[in-house]
Amino acid sequence: xxxxxxxxxxxxxxxxxxxxxxxxxxxxxxxxxxxxxxxxxxxxxxxxxxxxxxxxxxxxxxxxxxxxxxxxxxxxxxxxxxxxxxxxxxxxxxxxxxxxxxxxxxxxxxxxxxxxxxxxxxxxxxxxxxxxxxxxxxxxxxxxxxxxxxxxxxxxxxxxxxxxxxxxxxxxxxxxxxxxxxxxxxxxxxxxxxxxxxxxxxxxxxxxxxxxxxxxxxxxxxxxxxxxxxxxxxxxxxx
Numbered sequence: 001x002x003x004x005x006x007x008x009x010x011x012x013x014x015x016x017x018x019x020x021x022x023x024x025x026x027x028x029x030x031x032x033x034x035x036x037x038x039x040x041x042x043x044x045x046x047x048x049x050x051x052x053x054x055x056x057x058x059x060x061x062x063x064x065x066x067x068x069x070x071x072x073x074x075x076x077x078x079x080x081x082x083x084x085x086x087x088x089x090x091x092x093x094x095x096x097x098x099x100x101x102x103x104x105x106x107x108x109x110x111x112x113x114x115x116x117x118x119x120x121x122x123x124x125x126x127x128x129x130x131x132x133x134x135x136x137x138x139x140x141x142x143x144x145x146x147x148x149x150x151x152x153x154x155x156x157x158x159x160x161x162x163x164x165x166x167x168x169x170x171x172x173x174x175x176x177x178x179x180x181x182x183x184x185x186x187x188x189x190x191x192x193x194x195x196x197x198x199x200x201x202x203x204x205x206x207x208x209x210x211x212x213x214x215x216x217x218x219x220x221x222x223x224x225x226x227x228x229x230x231x232x233x234x235x236x237x238x239x
Contacts, residue, residue, distance in 0.1 A: 021078040024218055025227040026196065027070040027239055028062035034230060035061045037201035038075050039215075040175045040192040042168075047186040052167070052178035053088070054195075054212070055100050056205040062230075070229070077171040081190055082107045083116050083145050084169045085129040085180060088206060090161050099204040100177045104130040105169055110190055112137050115144040118166060118180070124152045125162040129180060143168055143188040151182040174204055194218040196228065196236060 028034050037056040045052050062073040086102040108114045115138030120129050129151065138144045145166050157163050157179075167177035168188050175192065195215040197207070207215075216236035218226055227239035 021224060022076070022220065023225045024075040024194070024196070025225075025239070026060075026062060026073045026075075026236075027227060027229045028065045028073065029067045029070050029229055029231050030234070031064050031066065031232060033061060033064050034073075034198050035059065035200055036073055036230070037197045037199065037205070037207070038218075039195050039197070039207050040170070041195070042176055042189055042192050044189045045176075045178060045186065047184045048178040049181070050179055052176050053100075053165075054207045055167075055174050055177060056201040056203055056207060057170070057173050057175045059201050059203050067232075080107070080171060081110065081143060082169040082172070083118075083131065083135075083143060083166070084174050084177075085118055085131070085145075085164070085166050086174075086177070088163050088165050088177060090163060097202060098206040099202060100165060100167070100174050100206070101204070102169075102174060103128040105172075106131045106135060108135045108143050110143065111140040114138045114140075114142060115146070117146045117148060118151070119148050120150040120152060120164075124156065125160040129164055129166075139187075141189070143190055145186045145188075147180055147182055147184050147186070149182050151180055153182055154179065177206075194220065198230060198234065198236075 038058040039054045058075050060073040063071040065071040082105045084105040113135040116135045119132050164180040165177040166180040197215050229237045229239050
């Protein structure tokens with residue numbers, strides 16, 4: 001994360017090299033320090049019996065600013081994917097929000113090397129889910145995770161208040177997670193939509209529906225660099 005102030009923010013944004021694959025710049029015009037969370041949704045997941053959770057993918061902050069003297073927070077990434085497994089605690093609190101805790105990841109492609117098995121190693125709940133083998137070729141355009149019979153079922157998970165999850169990560173950080181169940185093949189369609197929120201977040205935190213209602217969609221249609229303003233009225237606007 002990089003923070004600039006005033007005219008330096010505008011100059012830095014204008015002069016950035018075009019070699020970075022993707023970037024989002026937030027110009028903070030608000031008179032208070034702000035924290036921002038960038039998260040993703042994906043069009044479809046085939047396999048789970050419950051809806052996936054979006055996670056606070058990247059978190060950054062910006063100092064107090066104004067319309068003429070904005071501060072700047074920058075998010076930069078490349079589109080590289082990984083399959084990831086871990087767990088999300090049942091309950092959260094202000095000091096410890098519900099978040100995805102990664103146990104294992106493995107890099108995957110989209111058109112090749114995109115299918116991986118997942119297993120549970122050790123006694124539950126003190127063991128961990130993991131990937132026993134590397135990725136193999138599968139259906140182009142998907143990321144596929146195949147859960148075997150060693151994964152504890154949902155009743156066993158509930159009895160220990162340990163909820164296993166599987167998902168995908170981008171640029172080394174988890175983006176989406178859904179409950180992991182035995183014998184299910186999970187198919188993720190990696191065509192994300194990006195959203196930004198203002199508030200207090202930690203990376204990996206579950207974005208609930210009440211919070212997401214205030215999110216602003218960031219469109220990268222035809223471009224790889226986007227800027228938005230966060231105004232004194234607590235709204236995101238195009239820059």
